[in-house]
Amino acid sequence: MNITHAKTVTVPVSDQDRAKDFYVSTLGFEVLADQQMGPVRWLQVAPRGAETSFTLASAEQGFTPGTARGIILETSDLDADCAGLAQAGAAVEGPDELPWGRQATLVDPDGNSFVLATPTPSESRA
Template sequence: MRAISIISIPVTDQQVAKEFYLKMGFKIMVEAPFQGDSMWIQMTLPDVETSITLVNWFPELKAGSIRGFVINCEDLDADIKQLTDKGIEVGPADKTPWGRFATVNDPDGNAWSLHGK
């Protein structure tokens, strides 16, 4: 084993979630029909191996239940400003012994931690 390839992010509306993640800076890798009315929407940040897929077909994964995923930032303050300028609400940057963190919630409430100096 060498890397985590895909992380499933549970959402209620795949298209609304896709637009949010595009604003966050993710790029679409794959968007294709999947099961029934669902789509396979796979996205990634630039120059990153790990991707996410926006899922609504796992009943045990409740939309908004994701916590604890961390996105590393080169310049946390600049990224917070960029996201805020795009209309994305970012929580305050909290300082911890292991770095600074700010929380971003997607439209369903899945929480991402932005981490930087």
């Protein structure tokens, strides 16, 4: 196998403009693409410099908003990110100390759930 990483993850949203505002203004992602392709709007965002991006797909495209779960976003400063997100009005729980590391959970306006996590010691050495 020659798979190196996930390129794009689809995040189902009810309102692409509202989602774009949250991912760009609250999470600090950048817009990689925002274009109409026939009846479909292709809206793609990502953290700066990331290899993996997120497509914010609407219900009109056949996706059920709020169904994404278990997507892990790695951060180099969990405490600062949690504080900044809470100050911006995002629904954040944690950070918590867990047997596998420190993490917090974050929910977007549609109820899609993310985990903010610091690298584990084994990942830091890799």
